[in-house]
Amino acid sequence: MSELRLGFPGNEKKVEVPASDGPAPWDLGTQLDVVGGDHPRLEAPLKVSGRARYSYDIRFPNLIYARLLGSPHAHAKVRKLDLSKAKAYPGVLYAEDLTRGGTVRYAGQAVAGLAAISEEVLADALSLIEVDYEVLPHVVSVEAALAKGAPTVKGRGGNAGRARVRGRKKRVEAAHKAADVVVDATYRTQVQTHSCLETHGCVAKWSGDQLTVWASTQGTFSVRRSIARALRIPGKNVRVITEHMGGGFGSKFGADVWDVFCCKAAKATKRPCRLMLDRAEEHLAGNRPDSIQRCKFSAKKDGTLLGAEVRSLGTGGVGGGAGVFNPGIYSFQATYSEHRDVATHASRARAFRAPRHPQGVFALEGMLDELAEKIGIDPLALRLKNDPHPVRQAQWKRGAKEIGWSRRKASGSGTGPLKRGFGLAGARWKHNGRPGSVVLVRISRDGTVEVRNGAQDIGSGARTLMATLVAEELGLQPSQIEVHLGDTRDPVGPASGGSTTSPSIAPPTREAAYEAKKALLAQAARALGVPADEAKGWGLRAGKLTGAKKALPFAKVCALLQTETVEASGRGEGSDFRLPRFAREVAGCQFAEVEVDVELGTVRVLKVVAVQDCGTVVNALTARSQINGAVIQGVSYALFEERLLDPGSGRQLNPGLLGYKILGSLDLPEIVSIPMSVANGITSTGVSSLGEPPAIPTAGAIANAVANAIGARVRSLPITPDKVLAALAAGEEEK
Amino acid sequence: MKPFSYAAPKTYPEAAALLHDHPLALPKAGGTDLLDLLKEGVLETDEIVGLGQVPFEKGNPNSLPAGMTLAMLSDAELRKRFPALAEAAEEAATPQVRNQGTLGGNLCQLPRCAYLRTRHACLRLGDDTCAAAAPGALTRFHGVFPASGCLSAHSSSLAPALIVLDAKLRIQGPKGTRELAIEDLYRSPESGAIGDTVLGYDELITRVDLLPSALASSSTYLEVRERQSFDFALVNLAVAATFTGGKKLVVKEVRLAAGGIAPTPRRLRRAEAALRGKPLTTETLAAAGAAAVAGAQPTPHNGHKLVLLNRLIARGLARLAEQGGDK
C-alpha cells in the first residue's frame, strides 16, 4: 500500500491505495516540472498562419462536389421525385433519391443528393430536381404539439413522450408543507444550435476498396464504424483523418446522411468527392433542445432547502433527449422531477456541450435566488449553507472574492438608468474518463519523441496535453514532443463527448511514456555496461539522465540505443477511471457582474469569474482557454442565441449568422478563468473532465445578476431587451 | 446564384444608360446587401452594373458622393457640421461592412424582413399574402407602423440622420439629373416591387447635399440593438434640435426621424409639433412620445419598440440639451 495526499491546499485528505507496477499516481506532494505550466498549443503556429489543414480545406485535382436537397416543407409525403433533368444537366455525375419511407418530418430534411464537377453546376442542377410533395400539417413548438388535434410527428400516439419520473411526489409535498417559504415559477429556455465554425461534412477518396475520409468530426473511430456499417464494408477498409477540426460541441459523432452520400458518390464516380454543409444546413445538424420548466421549491426561514419539484417539457424535434438537469447540485430534503420529451416537426436535437445542464441550472439557480430573495438571505450564504461539495465550498469563496461579491446591493436598488447586478450559479459534472484508449510513445536514436493516437483534437488542445504529459515523464519540454492525432490507422482513442478525451487519454499517455522511458534506460544501462540493479534508480529530468554517475543529456542517452527506436503503448491499465478518491464529482461555479440599461432593456455582461475544478491541471493555458470558450458560449446563450422557426412554414427564419445571433467581440465580458487543481486520485494522472462543466453555470449566473440589477426576473432565455422591459413593467404593476 | 454579366461604367450617365437598356439589370455599389440577396435567391438578374469604377469628386465638403463608404462618413469634419450622420455611420453594421458599404447603397438597401429574406410569402415579391402578418408569426424585429400591409422595418441607419439634416439627393437618370429631398425618396411599399424608393429602375443616387446650419450641428443619432456590433437596430432615431432659454430650456426648432418601426424611415412630425416652442420637461417629453407612437399597430411581439422609441426621444433631446443649451 502507499499513501496519497489528495484534495487541495486547505482541504487535504490522506488515502491508502494499493501499490501498482505503473507510474505512481500524482498527489499534492508530487513535484511536477512541466505539468501545470502554461504551454502554447503545439499547432498554434499552423492555425494562426492558416497552414493547418481542416477537412474543409482538403482538395484534390479531380475533386467533385456534392450537396443534398432539403425539403421546403416541414411535413410532407413525397409522392414523386424525379432526378432525370438534374442528372442530364452537363457536369452532374451522380444522383440519388434519399426519401426513404417517403415522408419528410422537418423543413430542410434531405430528399435527394447530387454530385457534380463544380459547386456552380451543383447549384443549378439542384433546382432541376422535381419533387411532388403532398403537404401535411405540422407543429414546430411544444405548445402547438400538445394542443388538441395537433398533427402527430411520429406516427402513432400523441406528441408527448412518456414521463420520466425521479423521486417521490409524496415526499416532496410533505417537504413543501413543512416550509416557511415556497416559490412557484416557470422557466423557459430556447433552442440553441451548435453553429460550429467549420460546418459538418467530409472529403472521401477511394483507392480500390480502401476508403479514406477526411471528416470534420469529434469521433474519428465512431465515424469509421458508422461509415463502414452504412456502406456494408469492413471497418479496416475505412481510414478516417481529422487533423484539425473547427468545432463540434456534440454535433459531430457519427457519419451523417451527407457523409454517406459523399462516400457513395466518390465510389460511383471513382473521383474524390467533397460535401460540406452550408450554414443553413449546419443549423439543422443538431441543437440544444428548448425547455419549459415548472418549478416549485421550498425552504425554511433559516435557509435550509426542503423540497424541489420540477415538471419539464422540451422538444428535440424529431429526435428526443430534451430532458433537463434539474434539480441537482444542492442538498434538498426531497426532490421530485417529471419530464416529457415532446416531438415536433423540427430537426433533431443532438448532444450539446453539457447536454441538459445549462437549461436545468438556469432554472435551478433562478429558483434558489427567488427563495433567497423571499427569505431575505444573501444568495451566496444560501449556497454555502446547502452545498455538500467540499471543492465547490472553496470555489464559492474564491469566486466571491474575485468578483467583489460584497459590492452586491439589494435587488433593483441602484439609481439612474444603468443598474449593476451580481449573480452566481454552480455546476456539477462527472469525472468522465473511460478505459480503452491506447497511446503509443516512440523514442528514436536521434532523440526524437513521437506520440501517436487516432483520436481527434476537438479543439481542447489534446496534442499539447499529451506532449506535456510525455515531457513530464521524460524530463523534456512539451515543444520537444511530436504528437500525431486524428488518423484511425493509429491506436484507438476516445470520441470527444462527455468531456472524456483528456481524462481518458492522459493515463495511457503517461503510462506509454513511463514504459518507453524504462525501455530506453534499460538499453542505455546495457550499452554503458551498468548492471540493471544499479540502473534502477535512474531517471530523466530537466533534459538529463539522473541518478547515474554522469548526467548525460537526453539526446546522448537516446544515442546509446542499439535498436533504431524503443516504443511502448499505454493502455491506462493501472487506472480505475471510476474511482475518484477525493470528491465524487467535478465542481465548478461562476459569478457574473452585469449592467442593465433599465430604460432600453439592454444587458451588458461586464465580468464573469469562473472557478473550475479540473482534477490535475496539465496545461494551465489551454485549461483557461477551455473555460473562456465555455463562458463565451454561455454569455451568447444567455443573451443572444435562439433558433427561430416560423410556426406557419416550419422553416428557420434566421438560418444565417446575421439573424442567428452569436455574441461578437464587443459583447465579451472580462473573463477571469480560474482552473483549480484538485488531486483526486483517479488514475495515475488525476486529469478530469473540463470541456463541458464550465459551459453549465454561465446563463444562470447572468440571469441572477440581471434580476439583482433590475429587481425583476426574466425567466426566459435569451434575455433580450423586450423581455427585460416586460419584466420591469410587470414589476411596476405589482407595486 | 444565377450567372450574370457585369458592366463597369466609368460615369453615372453611362451607368444610367446601361440600366435603361437592360430593365432587369441591377446597380451594385459595395454589394454588401445586393450580393446576399442574389445568393439567397431573393433577387435575380442577368446583368449587374457595378458602380465601383465611377470616380468620386470630393470638392464641396457639403456635397457627399454616393460612393463614399460608411467608414468615410464618420469623419471628424463631418462630425462637427452633421453629427447625426457621422454618428449613424459609426453605429451601423461592422467595421468590414462600413469599409465596403456605401452611402448610396445604404439608402437603397432592401428591407431586412426575415420572412422576405427567407423567401416566405411576401407582398413585395408579388405574393398575395404576407407571412409576417399570419397569426403566430415571429415579429419581434418587425415594424409597428405597417404600410400597405407590409410589416417590415426600415433598417438604414443613415436615412433618419439625413432626414433630420434635410438632405437633398442628386439623381442621375438616362435623360439627365434631378434633385430630390431625402424625405421624398421613400414611398409606401407596392405589391410586387421589392424596393421602397421612388427611383426609376434606371436612376441612381449620385450625391447627397447637405446644408450646414445651427440645427444640423445640433443633431445626434441613437439606436438600440441587441448585440454591440453586427446587428441591426431594434429602433433608431435621429434628432436635431435647438433651444432657447438659460436654465429652463425651451425647444426652438426640432426634427425627429426614426427607423426600425415602419417599412420606410419615418419623420415624426406630430412629436416635433408637441415639442416645438415647449419647455423641455417630463410632461413635454411624454406628450412627444405619445404623439410619436400614436396610431401604432404593434404585433404581440414588438410592443417594446414603442417603449424604445419613447425613451430614445427623451434621451436624444436630453443629450442635445446638455451639449448646446445656450444656442
Ligand SMILES: Cc1cc2nc3c(=O)[nH]c(=O)nc-3n(C[C@H](O)[C@H](O)[C@H](O)COP(=O)(O)OP(=O)(O)OC[C@H]3O[C@@H](n4cnc5c(N)ncnc54)[C@H](O)[C@@H]3O)c2cc1C
Ligand atoms: C452584417 C450587416 C450588418 C448591417 N448593419 C447595418 C446597420 O446597423 N445599419 C445600416 O444602416 N445598415 C446595416 N447594414 C446594411 C449595410 O449598411 C448596407 O448593406 C450597405 O450600406 C449597402 O451599401 P452597398 O454599397 O454595399 O450597397 P449594395 O449592396 O451595392 O446595394 C444595395 C442596394 O442599393 C442599390 N444601390 C446601390 N447603389 C446605388 C445608387 N448609387 N443609387 C441607387 N441605388 C443604388 C442596389 O441596387 C441595391 O439594391 C448591415 C449589413 C450587414 C451585412
